[in-house]
Amino acid sequence: MIRSRVHISDLREHIGRTVTVRGWVNSLRLMSKVQFVIVRDNTGLVQVTHKRDDGPLEAQLEALTPESAIKITGRVVGAKVKLGGLEIIPEAVEVLNQAAVPLPIDEQTGIEHRLDWRFLDVRRRPAAQLMFAVQTTLEQGMREYAYAQGATEMHTPKLMGTASESGAEVFELGYFGRSAYLAQSPQFYKQMAISAGIEKVFEIGPVFRAEPSFTSRHATEFTGIDVELAWIDGVEDVMAFEEQMLAHAITKVTDTHGAAVREQYGVEITVPTTPFPRIPMAEAHDILRKSGWDPESVKEDLDPEGERRVGAHIQQATGHEFVFVTHYPVSIRPFYHMRPADDPSLTLSFDLLWRGLEITTGAQREHRYEVLLRQAAEKGMSPEPLRDYLDAFRYGCPPHGGLGMGLGRVLMVLLGLESIREATFLFRGPNRLTP
Known part of the structure; x- marks a missing residue:
């Protein structure tokens, strides 16, 4: 039998x-x-x-x-x-x-050695298995929301003939006698899809960054969640889409795994209320100055400590774990970010912080061909390598905007993990290409 x-x-x-x-x-x-x-x-x-x-x-x-x-x-x-x-x-x-003996890892093994034996590490730890179940439900929730809004899921190339965006932090590889590059973002292709008449686009897929960063939140390959929306009235439409998508996905995770996450991680997942708080970068700088930072040391961008301080301030002031920081200076944003007519030194852009960690960058894009040419020139960029991209804006591309979110960082905050290494099945960093 x-x-x-x-x-x-x-x-x-x-x-x-x-x-x-x-x-x-x-x-x-x-x-x-x-x-x-x-x-x-x-x-x-x-x-x-x-x-x-x-x-x-x-x-x-x-x-x-x-x-x-x-x-x-x-x-x-x-x-x-x-x-x-x-x-x-x-x-x-x-x-x-039959398993060989002795096992190469045990409960006291440090994370770097555990990553060498990741299949055993995940198999032996219920919390690690739960993390991937949470990841699956989180992605499912984001897809559900995007589909309900009429978005089309796209799969864009990861091999590019020219370096995307600024050309920095890209991996170069041989391609039939010439150079190709691994995409550091699906940004340009999302915008081409908008120009192709696909009004709402999203993708969940691999992103490659040749950053020599050794922090707990950086990886050279990670999963990005990218969205692009056409016919928007302004960047506010993009932020509203993201906060609703996150609220829906986190609710789904809570309903499905809340008790298990509480047991395995000691974390009580809080479903965020919407809208999330929004503050311009200038106000974020004021918060940092008032918290005791030397004004001379406050840079145009926020470093990790600045993000933590701003996040803590907003949580104390509003009780909210999320905050959109908006209107970043032109000097630290890409050439394709739209600039407000009343202050062209700024961009209609945002970062989303969750408990003081940046999980998203987004913006309204510049859709006017001549303005894009001018802004690229201001950044010292030649239009020729950008020709395929720029051509998408010559024949009636509508106003649009979008965002890019790191899945690993979302999981880090959601589960209270110390490192993105724990939020990835097989981590890739400057010193790790195996297993």
Whole structure:
């Protein structure tokens, strides 16, 4: 008789019956009279209890090693054990793949070495498995909102013939005798889609940044969530879209995983109210000055400490974990950001901070061809490498704007993780290209 697999979380429905469980050996306690094997699948843990009898089953259990993949068939019984008050009395054991010993990592292993053995690290830690379940639900929630707004999901090229945006921080690679570049953003292609008549565009896909940054929030390859919206009245339309999308997605995560996140991470997820607070960059600088920073040290942009201080101030003043910082200076924004008519030294742009960490950059784009040419020239950029991009604005491209959000950073804040390394399956940084 072939028995179908039963997940450990469903064992209570099978008390008194014989079932087959598939999973990994979590731990072994091989006593003089009884053998205890804790088996783990992706739904939980169960104790397998076998009284020694000098039989073949005893020998099989004795030969097991931690993390071996096994199939155990046995009867489910109630028992006074911590693991759900159930145990399995085994009738047959099949070793599907014996794990080598000793294991290369344990509970005390530091993160860099754990990343060398990421498959084991994720397998052995329920919190890590939960993180990917949360990631899936978060993306699902964002897609749901975008679809409901009539957005089209696009898949743009990651190989480019010219360096995108400013040309800095891009990876160059050989391409049939010439150079190609890995896209550091789908920005230009999103805008081409707008010019193609696709009114609302979004993409969830890989982004590459050749930044020699060794911080807890930077990666050389990450997943970006990008949105572009046509026929907007102003940058406010873009911010409203993002805050509603995030509120919808975070609500979905809370409903699906809130209790598990509380148990595994000790984090209470708060669903944000909308609208989020908005402050111009000039006001952010005032906040920093009033918090005790030397005004001479306040730069045009916000550094990580400045972001943390601004975020903390807004949370204390409003109770809100999010804040849009708007109207960044022209000097630190790309040439394609639109500038307000009443103050061309600024841009109609924003960053979104969540608990003091920047998770998004967005703006209204400049859609007028002649203005784009002028602004590119002001940045010292030649129009020729930008020709394919600029051509998209010569034949009636509508007003539009969009945003780019880092999925790893969102997960970092959502789950209270210390590093983006923990919010990524296989992290890529300046010193890490493996596994």
